[in-house]
Amino acid sequence: AAMKQTKGLEGDKMSIIKFEFNPKVGIDNPALTLTEDMDGDGVGEPRFYLLTKESTETFGFCLHEELVCPGHVIRQIEMGGVAQRRGLQDGDRLLQVNGHFVDHMDHLRVVQKIKASGNQVLLAVLDGDSYEAAKSLGRDLSQMLPDDIRPRLCHVTRDKSGFGFSVSCPEGTKGTFQLSVLQDGPADRAGVPPGSWLLELNGDSVKSYSHTQLTKKLKQSGNKVTLLVASSAVEEFYRLRGLRVTAALADTSRLPFKVRELHLVKGPAGYGFLLKEDDCSSGGVGQFLWDVDAGLPAEQAGMKEGDRVLAVNGESIEGLDHEQTVGRIRAREDQVTLLVIDPAADEFYHSVGSGGMVLL
Numbered sequence: 001a002a003m004k005q006t007k008g009l010e011g012d013k014m015s016i017i018k019f020e021f022n023p024k025v026g027i028d029n030p031a032l033t034l035t036e037d038m039d040g041d042g043v044g045e046p047r048f049y050l051l052t053k054e055s056t057e058t059f060g061f062c063l064h065e066e067l068v069c070p071g072h073v074i075r076q077i078e079m080g081g082v083a084q085r086r087g088l089q090d091g092d093r094l095l096q097v098n099g100h101f102v103d104h105m106d107h108l109r110v111v112q113k114i115k116a117s118g119n120q121v122l123l124a125v126l127d128g129d130s131y132e133a134a135k136s137l138g139r140d141l142s143q144m145l146p147d148d149i150r151p152r153l154c155h156v157t158r159d160k161s162g163f164g165f166s167v168s169c170p171e172g173t174k175g176t177f178q179l180s181v182l183q184d185g186p187a188d189r190a191g192v193p194p195g196s197w198l199l200e201l202n203g204d205s206v207k208s209y210s211h212t213q214l215t216k217k218l219k220q221s222g223n224k225v226t227l228l229v230a231s232s233a234v235e236e237f238y239r240l241r242g243l244r245v246t247a248a249l250a251d252t253s254r255l256p257f258k259v260r261e262l263h264l265v266k267g268p269a270g271y272g273f274l275l276k277e278d279d280c281s282s283g284g285v286g287q288f289l290w291d292v293d294a295g296l297p298a299e300q301a302g303m304k305e306g307d308r309v310l311a312v313n314g315e316s317i318e319g320l321d322h323e324q325t326v327g328r329i330r331a332r333e334d335q336v337t338l339l340v341i342d343p344a345a346d347e348f349y350h351s352v353g354s355g356g357m358v359l360l
Contacts, residue, residue: 044130049086052120055319065107093131096124099150101142112314150251151230154190158223175207191254197235200228203352257345262301266334272296277322287325311339
């Protein structure tokens with residue numbers, strides 16, 4: 001197939017990203033698909049797939065930008081790979097990455113979004129014939145997708161009235177908890193939707209909890225609690241597709257813990273920081289920023305000593321060693337963009353099982 005030549009992340013190469021598969025992912029997990037019913041114009045429905053891998057592996061497909069086929073095209077699906085087992089088809093067009101509509105985005109930006117997803121990504125695709133038919137009819141492809149398919153992570157701080165929510169569940173059941181939210185209370189201010197379903201408490205699934213066990217866990221949480229919740233519409237979306245919702249898929253925009261994007265332009269004395277490999281407090285090894293020089297570009301951009309680097313120039317460094325990370329930073333001669341997280345935020349995201357990668 002003809003391919004558009006672009007100057008991508010690896011120099012003057014075709015803008016293609018290859019994802020190998022995870023052989024440890026079993027084939028018993030259902031593909032997250034919607035039935036491809038065709039309307040009178042020959043346009044099918046989008047299909048949804050959750051792909052999961054390990055950090056040393058990839059997802060088993062390539063993403064192409066081609067001269068003869070519009071859109072972001074799924075190609076080179078590996079036999080036996082996770083993409084094939086989940087049901088991705090050659091020629092499918094990628095519409096959504098982790099709930100974000102991407103059809104209108106620059107190809108390299110879409111590639112970066114997938115790379116930044118870490119080890120789990122939720123894709124929405126449309127078969128090639130339906131995509132081209134919809135385009136020829138002038139359809140707005142974004143209108144074919146749900147408005148919001150992400151659960152929420154909410155961090156609630158108790159006040160004099162409590163956490164501002166109550167929990168109900170069907171008598172004699174476990175793991176099914178619906179929240180009633182007090183208007184303008186702590187939970188409401190933290191972004192918990194009224195009537196939402198509780199999925200995780202402080203990073204632990206509540207699926208096996210009884211109401212008594214959940215109440216005890218809440219009391220043990222002290223003055224702060226982190227909830228993974230889903231509205232009724234989001235809960236139904238995942239349930240109908242056999243998908244377990246995790247913090248890695250969550251909307252974190254309402255959390256008080258943020259990552260920061262730092263754009264540095266090199267000065268006569270360089271950037272003004274050192275990169276050090278060290279153990280993370282939550283386990284594993286990370287790349288940390290130290291010796292930030294006063295008055296130089298790093299400090300001016302907002303860099304703080306102890307920040308951990310999550311991504312370089314929009315691409316996750318998960319799984320890279322020190323030398324590889326340095327190489328990414330030096331890839332552009334006079335500027336670099338770093339995504340970083342401070343120690344407190346880093347510890348929080350690891351405590352709720354997302355490791356900070358959810359923010360990428």
